Amino acid sequence: MSAQAISVALPRPSIPPTLLGGTWSFARREFRDAMSSRWFVLYTVAFTVLAVGVSFLSLSGSGSHGFAGFGRTAAGLLNLIMLVVPLMALTAGAGAIAGERERGTLMYLLAQPVSRSQILIGKYVGLAVALTCSLCAGFGVSAGVLAWRAGGVGVRSFVVLVGLTILLALAMLSVGVLISVLSRRSSVAVGISLFVWLALVFLSDLGLMAGSLIFKLRVQEIFALAALNPLQSFKMGVIVSMNASLDVLGPVGAYASHVLGDAMPWVLAGSILVWVTLPLTAAMVIFARRKSI
Amino acid sequence: MIVAEHVTKRFGRAVAVRDAGLNVRAGEALALWGSNGAGKTTLIRCLLGVTRFQGRATIGGKSVKRHGRAARALVGYVPQELAFHDDVRMGSAMAFFAALRRVDPARAREVLAEVGLTGHERKRVRDLSGGMKQRLALAIALLSDPPVIVLDEPTSNLDAAGRGEVVQTLQRLKEAGKTLVFASHRPDEVISLADTVIVLERGVVQRVTTPLELWPTEKPVQVVRLYLSKASEAEAAQTLRDAGHAVHLNGHGLCVAVPRDRKAEPISVLARRHIEVRNIEVMDDVRVEEVAP
Structure with missing residues (x-):
């Protein structure tokens, strides 16, 4: 078929979207879908209510104002974040591709002039923005309570807490998307993501404790294994950002403080960043190379 | 193209x-x-x-x-x-x-x-x-x-x-x-x-x-779809072909092209061989003159 013949049959130029344009279209659609999803709204409301509740109760219980009050609040929020945020992000990511596949919409989207990477990255970006908005809503109201009760103390630490939480959410979203690419049905993807959540939140701690006793692990090995878990990296990162010593974590924390010194926050943030990039890259490669839809 | x-x-x-x-x-x-x-x-x-x-x-x-x-x-x-x-x-x-x-x-x-x-x-x-x-x-x-x-x-x-x-x-x-x-x-x-x-x-x-070539006829035709038991489909197709009909098995019954004034003819042919027709569907009008070379 000659170029001339095509132009005769083609009154308007059929140009595939640019890489960025196509990705942006999917990101916008995913963001809108997430924001109108009942589950997502429920998670956002639950996180906001719990965050405000934790902030208020921590400050009331402390009976003090200023940094000590903020420390208690941050500790309370830390535990809440470690439970809720991975669950939100993992389940949101799990539905991204598997849901489209199950509904039969993936085939239709792939038949458009877009690449698989555009679909995947677009969906990831859309969900990431939606998650960030959701978290910011919770943190925003919580920050209001803090400002009212504790004044402007600990603003920097609070910003670091929000930043690390968003980074943790992106990491868990990457894992969720990888699970989604590997699953044929969204129910399976959600089931696997719940198991991963359970493993990261509860089982890894227990496994580390049992492993250190059984294999007589050295402190550096225990620290390395703990830092491999993005949730532990997040926890240590938040504690460090509050100008607190990791000594509260015992010999392992003391060892990490001694060896890593000022590089500690960067090492821990880098560990979470690896969890953002590696699963997402793996998801892209697997999705692009999948033989069938 | x-x-x-x-x-x-x-x-x-x-x-x-x-x-x-x-x-x-x-x-x-x-x-x-x-x-x-x-x-x-x-x-x-x-x-x-x-x-x-x-x-x-x-x-x-x-x-x-x-x-x-x-x-x-x-x-x-x-x-x-x-x-x-x-x-x-x-x-x-x-x-x-x-x-x-x-x-x-x-x-x-x-x-x-x-x-x-x-x-x-x-x-x-x-x-x-x-x-x-x-x-x-x-x-x-x-x-x-x-x-x-x-x-x-x-x-x-x-x-x-x-x-x-x-x-x-x-x-x-x-x-x-x-x-x-x-x-x-x-x-x-x-x-x-x-x-x-x-x-x-x-x-x-x-x-x-x-x-x-698939449905050869000079006259305006209609296609009738005959529904038979699965076991008798092959025999029925052969019987109709032997009687000079253009027949196609396509997983949704037996499609037979017939002159518009002799739509019941295939049923008579099959009845003579004691092949039971369970249902019949007359497809939309086909104007062969439109597609004739």
Whole structure:
């Protein structure tokens, strides 16, 4: 078929979207879908209510104002974040591709002039923005309570807490998307993501404790294994950002403080960043190379 | 316009399409004819480059493997049933696909008017009838005015009125010089639209022929579909062929082309051999003079 013949049959130029344009279209659609999803709204409301509740109760219980009050609040929020945020992000990511596949919409989207990477990255970006908005809503109201009760103390630490939480959410979203690419049905993807959540939140701690006793692990090995878990990296990162010593974590924390010194926050943030990039890259490669839809 | 050579698609050990080839000229209408599981849908997916396959396929000279986005930009795809998020409003769906195809949003209104969907933009996809969904899919396919329209059994879920509307639209597109590739179970559609018919059986191209060769007759014909027990289908087909009828088994009964004034003749032929016909469906009118050379 000659170029001339095509132009005769083609009154308007059929140009595939640019890489960025196509990705942006999917990101916008995913963001809108997430924001109108009942589950997502429920998670956002639950996180906001719990965050405000934790902030208020921590400050009331402390009976003090200023940094000590903020420390208690941050500790309370830390535990809440470690439970809720991975669950939100993992389940949101799990539905991204598997849901489209199950509904039969993936085939239709792939038949458009877009690449698989555009679909995947677009969906990831859309969900990431939606998650960030959701978290910011919770943190925003919580920050209001803090400002009212504790004044402007600990603003920097609070910003670091929000930043690390968003980074943790992106990491868990990457894992969720990888699970989604590997699953044929969204129910399976959600089931696997719940198991991963359970493993990261509860089982890894227990496994580390049992492993250190059984294999007589050295402190550096225990620290390395703990830092491999993005949730532990997040926890240590938040504690460090509050100008607190990791000594509260015992010999392992003391060892990490001694060896890593000022590089500690960067090492821990880098560990979470690896969890953002590696699963997402793996998801892209697997999705692009999948033989069938 | 579309060239495929040695296309083979395997699912594990099963071969869905084996060494298929086709060459569709610009402005030509090609029908893929075959029973369920013959490989029509898989071949279409290979041609669109949405599934991995062995062999080579190009659209407008662009390889669907190496330049899939550019190749698919030349194609409008209409699935068996529009698969898109049910909660989305028709207007939003059009806006999304207009952005993907880099088309002015005003063009979306234009094509909705072309397919008779003006005024329904606020309706959600889930609230559309089968016929409206199919017209929406057609509108999306026509957004960028592509030179090639690929349709996978576009009327299989529609009633007679809906089928008539879709076939009329396709006839207009053919007259406008579009290249059509479509899979169909219905002889009336094939006779009305196709210049060339590829007969597929178990993933293998059996014949490349024309509708008139497939259903040879000088007179206006109708196609009747006879429903029999599975066990007697092969014997019935052979009996009717021996009696001089053009017969095709396509997984949805036995399609027999008959002169319009002798529609009951195949039933009499089968009755003489004690083959019971359970049901009969007379397909839409076929005007052979329209497709006669």
